[in-house]
Every structure is written in C-alpha cells, then in structure tokens.
Amino acid sequence: MKAKLEDNNPFRYGCVVEDSFYCPRPLLERQLAGFVRSGQNVVIHGERRMGKTSLINAVVRGLRGWRMLYVDLLHVQTVGDVCRRIVSSVRNLERKATIFEKALKLLPRLRPVMKIDPASGEVGFALDARAAEDPYAVEEVLDMLSKVAGNGRTVVVFDEFQDICNLADAQTMLALMRGRIQFQGDIPYVFTGSVRSRMVELFDNPDSAFYKSALTLCVGEIEQDSFAKFLLARFASGRRRVSDETVRAIMDTVANVPGDVQQLCEAIWGVTAGSVGPEDIETALQVVFMREGDKFESFCERLSPVQFKLLMGIARIGGREIQSRAFLDEAGIGNAASARKAAIRLCELRYVYLFHGEYRFSSMFFRAWLLRRDY
Ligand SMILES: Nc1ncnc2c1ncn2[C@@H]1O[C@H](COP(=O)(O)OP(=O)(O)OP(=O)(O)O)[C@@H](O)[C@H]1O
Numbered sequence: 001m002k003a004k005l006e007d008n009n010p011f012r013y014g015c016v017v018e019d020s021f022y023c024p025r026p027l028l029e030r031q032l033a034g035f036v037r038s039g040q041n042v043v044i045h046g047e048r049r050m051g052k053t054s055l056i057n058a059v060v061r062g063l064r065g066w067r068m069l070y071v072d073l074l075h076v077q078t079v080g081d082v083c084r085r086i087v088s089s090v091r092n093l094e095r096k097a098t099i100f101e102k103a104l105k106l107l108p109r110l111r112p113v114m115k116i117d118p119a120s121g122e123v124g125f126a127l128d129a130r131a132a133e134d135p136y137a138v139e140e141v142l143d144m145l146s147k148v149a150g151n152g153r154t155v156v157v158f159d160e161f162q163d164i165c166n167l168a169d170a171q172t173m174l175a176l177m178r179g180r181i182q183f184q185g186d187i188p189y190v191f192t193g194s195v196r197s198r199m200v201e202l203f204d205n206p207d208s209a210f211y212k213s214a215l216t217l218c219v220g221e222i223e224q225d226s227f228a229k230f231l232l233a234r235f236a237s238g239r240r241r242v243s244d245e246t247v248r249a250i251m252d253t254v255a256n257v258p259g260d261v262q263q264l265c266e267a268i269w270g271v272t273a274g275s276v277g278p279e280d281i282e283t284a285l286q287v288v289f290m291r292e293g294d295k296f297e298s299f300c301e302r303l304s305p306v307q308f309k310l311l312m313g314i315a316r317i318g319g320r321e322i323q324s325r326a327f328l329d330e331a332g333i334g335n336a337a338s339a340r341k342a343a344i345r346l347c348e349l350r351y352v353y354l355f356h357g358e359y360r361f362s363s364m365f366f367r368a369w370l371l372r373r374d375y
Pocket residue numbers: 012013014015016017021022023024025046047048049050051052053054055193194222258259260262263
C-alpha cells in the first residue's frame with residue numbers, strides 16, 4: 001500500500017485542492033474565516049488559478065459546524081440557468097429527499113417536479129421552463145435558499161459570479177439578487193470569479209447593483225517561502241530529492257501562479273525518478289506542450305496578424321507600455337491605435353489580462369510555448 005501511495009503523483013492542478021494537496025494560507029484563511037463568522041458578505045478578487053475556490057473550501061471545512069452551499073455560475077446564459085444552478089446546489093447540500101422536497105415546495109411559481117432515478121437513487125428535479133425565464137423567479141429561489149441556509153451556519157458561495165453578466169437582462173437580474181441578498185443578514189455570501197476586471201466592475205462601480213455590497217479580499221500568489229516549503233515536502237513525500245533553488249526556478253518559470261506551478265511540478269514528477277534538477281524543467285515543459293500544443297496552435301489561428309504580433313511582443317518584451325514607440329517598433333506594429341485595438345481583442349479572448357497597467361499572460365505555459373516557436 002505504501003509503495004503504491006508513493007507512486008502517486010503528489011501534485012494536482014485544474015481542480016480544487018484540499019488536505020495534503022493544499023498549501024495553507026493562514027493570513028487569508030484567518031481573514032475570510034473572520035468575515036464568515038461575523039456574517040459579512042465578501043467578494044474575493046484574484047486572477048485565474050490563484051487558488052480562490054480552494055481557499056474558500058479550506059476555510060469552510062475548517063469552521064466547525066459550518067457548511068457550504070456552493071453555486072457554480074460558470075457559463076450561465078439565462079435566468080433559468082441561474083435558478084437551476086441554485087436549486088441544484090441546495091439539492092447537493094440537502095441529500096435527504098424529504099428535506100429537498102420541502103425546499104422545492106417553497107418554489108410554487110417555478111412548479112418544480114422532484115425526480116428520483118430508480119437505479120441510482122439520485123435525486124433530481126425539473127423547473128417549469130417558461131416560469132424559470134422570468135427574472136423575478138430568482139427572488140423566489142433566493143428566498144428558498146435563505147430558508148435552507150438561514151437555519152444554520154451556512155456560507156453561500158457564488159463562484160464565477162461575473163458570468164451573470166452574460167444574461168440578456170443582467171442588470172435587472174443583478175438588481176433583484178442584490179435586493180434579496182441585502183436582507184439576508186444572517187447568511188454570509190462569498191462572491192468570487194476568475195475574470196477579475198469584471199468582478200471589480202460589479203463590486204466597485206457606483207452604477208452596479210452590487211456596488212460596495214461586500215468586503216473585499218484579494219487572493220494573489222501564495223507567499224513564496226511557504227509555497228516553496230510546501231513543494232519541497234510534496235517532492236519529499238515521494239522520495240524525490242530536489243533543492244530549494246530548483247523549486248524556486250520551477251516557481252519562477254510560471255511566474256509563481258499556484259495552478260501553473262502545480263501543473264509544472266506534476267509534469268516534472270512524470271519525467272524524473274530519484275532526483276530532480278533544473279534541467280528537468282525544460283523536459284517537463286515539453287511534456288506540457290505535447291499535451292496542450294494543439295490548443296495553443298488553435299489560439300493563434302484565431303488571431304489577425306496585428307493581434308498575433310502584439311501577443312508575441314508581450315511574450316518577448318513584456319506587457320508594459322505597449323503603445324510606446326520602442327514597443328511598437330520591436331513588435332513590428334504600425335501605430336498605437338492598432339496595438340490598443342489588438343489588446344482589447346486579446347483580453348476578450350482571455351489570452352492576456354490587464355494588471356496594474358501591465359498586460360500579463362493568462363497561461364504562462366502559452367507564453368513559454370510561443371517563445372519556443374520558430375516564427
Ligand atoms: N493553497 C494551494 N495550495 C496548493 N496549490 C494550490 C492552492 N491553491 C491553488 N492551487 C493550485 O491552483 C489550482 C487552481 O486552484 P483553484 O481552482 O482553487 O483556483 P481558482 O483561483 O479558483 O481558479 P479559477 O480562477 O480558474 O477558478 C489548483 O488545482 C492547484 O493546482
């Protein structure tokens with residue numbers, strides 16, 4: 001059994017990490033736990049793969065007697081999608097069919113039907129499709145949620161919250177949600193999302209219904225020394241020898257983004273045995289490129305020549321002052337207006353994002369791949 005465990009790769013990426021796969025972040029955990037305990041609503045800002053969802057999960061798991069009602073709003077397009085996601089999360093929380101049935105009874109407008117799969121015993125449901133398209137349906141759903149969550153210590157998490165903006169009637173929907181949530185003072189709501197700029201727009205713009213409706217917590221990189229220590233221990237758990245310098249070089253290669261660091265370590269694990277050295281980083285990158293190269297290739301095919309030049313320019317020169325003469329000349333772009341337009345497109349495609357005046361790559365692997373291509 002022990003040998004088998006040691007063969008297992010001790011690194012995980014692309015999912016919520018917990019237990020030994022999770023590097024503790026005591027300062028953020030304390031802050032978030034404090035907000036939750038005092039019933040405050042919180043918005044968590046942070047770029048992709050920084051560990052927002054894992055942090056929330058770790059905090060709620062660590063709070064005795066508390067539970068999490070987790071609503072994933074990724075790619076919601078309609079009011080019905082939002083209502084169904086919330087009802088699904090209630091079903092996930094209340095596994096007992098009788099309790100869930102009671103919850104459904106609180107949604108008369110939506111005419112819910114409970115379904116039980118005879119083979120698996122899985123509890124499902126359906127909502128009246130037309131009724132669920134009326135934005136006001138969300139009020140009923142949030143009232144039901146408050147009855148379920150308000151009885152005990154339940155944290156409601158709305159993840160990928162910025163995707164509410166995909167809805168045709170997003171402003172009405174946001175106003176209705178805010179209207180309900182502000183009266184549910186006994187429930188701490190945590191809002192988070194992976195498109196920082198849109199989340200900031202939702203919570204920091206005076207025209208937004210959610211303006212100043214929650215305290216802010218920023219989740220950036222994991223503090224370097226503790227992350228390095230954590231990674232060293234993960235390698236050691238499988239009897240791999242690695243120096244502190246090599247671990248720091250791994251972190252540097254992907255700009256210390258936790259998800260990318262874990263992905264690189266996972267690949268390094270696969271190409272090494274016994275000891276790990278700095279030369280293994282390049283081999284592991286090649287493994288990642290083999291897995292993801294086709295995707296990166298198709299990313300490039302979507303770009304116009306100017307957009308591609310800008311992308312290469314940001315990869316090579318860096319993403320500051322992309323409208324300066326020096327940058328334009330080196331990137332081979334005619335004028336500042338073209339660079340500006342191309343940058344808007346690269347942000348829309350989420351290849352890059354703007355961080356304090358600097359365009360940064362959303363995936364450091366994409367940048368590394370571009371730099372190794374022979375253009
Ligand atoms: N505390 C942590 N310790 C170790 N690895 C972490 C930690 N937090 C995040 N990671 C790494 O980052 C990956 C993404 O984590 P998570 O999904 O929590 O981030 P996120 O910020 O919610 O991402 P997204 O913006 O894509 O939703 C994890 O699979 C893991 O590899």
